[in-house]
Amino acid sequence: MSDAILSLRGVKTDIAQYHILQGVDLDVPRGQVTMLLGRNGVGKTTTLRTIMGHWRARAGTIRLDGDDIAQAPTPAIARRGVGYVPENMGIFSDLTVEENMTLAAASGPLERERLEWIFGAFPALRTFWRSEAGNLSGGQKQMLSIARAMAEERKLYLIDEPTKGLAPAIVSTMAGALRDLKRRGASILLVEQNFSVARALGDRAAVMDDGRIVWTGEMAELAGDAALQERLMGLSMETA
Structure with a gap:
């Protein structure tokens, strides 16, 4: 192709x-x-x-x-x-949602416009921004896993x-x-x-x-x- x-x-x-x-x-x-x-x-x-x-x-x-x-x-x-979202989610349970997202943006600080787009897709992440990822529900953890891959534009x-x-x-x-x-x-x-x-x-x-x-x-x-x-x-x- x-x-x-x-x-x-x-x-x-x-x-x-x-x-x-x-x-x-x-x-x-x-x-x-x-x-x-x-x-x-x-x-x-x-x-x-x-x-x-x-x-x-x-x-x-x-x-x-x-x-x-x-x-x-x-x-x-x-x-x-290449952004990868594994079946087992691949998040850091002891870190906050914010810290998980910050680590995912490897090339620099999270862009505000992109973060607002992610919040629009997954409103729960804004609500639990300062919470430890391990305290999220299963569905919220999966949202965070996807959001981590979306933190930067990937090829x-x-x-x-x-x-x-x-x-x-x-x-x-x-x-x-x-x-x-x-x-x-x-x-x-x-x-x-x-x-x-x-x-x-x-x-x-x-x-x-x-x-x-x-x-x-x-x-x-x-x-x-x-x-x-x-x-x-x-x-x-x-x-x-």
């Missing part, structure tokens, strides 16, 4: 004796939201962690804006403008299951914030099990199975074809 901000070719990743990624080929178009979908345990989280350098690829290339980052350390990948956002286990009202807030980030032209690779969120946010979709990408195409095409969903993932978006 000529305007892909991120391209993976033949990426293989092992964890201990297990071959998790078995030759992943994936393109993430610039300025679009790419949904990484599939059943549990097929390699979606490992794909994000490999891109971010938490797991080292045994083979293959990972190109960010044309440069191979497959063997780069995680801090160097982050400095290249690419990797987001792992941001709505998992959240109440419907919090899911709606989270989806609205991600939709706003998308409107700002962000490039996002998003793992998401909530298919209504995937359908609403995704421009393109890539479906994984057994450590490989088995289908890529427009999100609208996948969302509109129940038989294709059943064949690829064993379920239908209409009933999910």
Whole structure:
């Protein structure tokens, strides 16, 4: 894909004796939201962690804006403008919301305009600005995790299951914030099990199975074809 901000070719990743990624080929178009979908345990989280350098690829290339980052350390990948929101949130529980956000803005003080935009997306963070992050509810912690990635404009956002286990009202807030980030032209690779969120946010979709990408195409095409969903993932978006 000529305007892909991120391209993976033949990426293989092992964890201990297990071959998790078995030759992943994936393109993430610039300025679009790419949904990484599939059943549990097929390699979606490992794909994000490999891109971010938490797991080292045994083979293959990972190109960010044309440069191979497959063997780069995680801090160097982050400095290249990649924001990562892990499934386990990755916040500092003993620090306040303010301190978490300040640390996330690595290049300097938080810009007031950007902070007000984040407060607009997640009003609870303004309310609990001086509170320790460990005292937040689960949904508020997830908001903070997303907000940390949004503290600066990133070249690419990797987001792992941001709505998992959240109440419907919090899911709606989270989806609205991600939709706003998308409107700002962000490039996002998003793992998401909530298919209504995937359908609403995704421009393109890539479906994984057994450590490989088995289908890529427009999100609208996948969302509109129940038989294709059943064949690829064993379920239908209409009933999910």
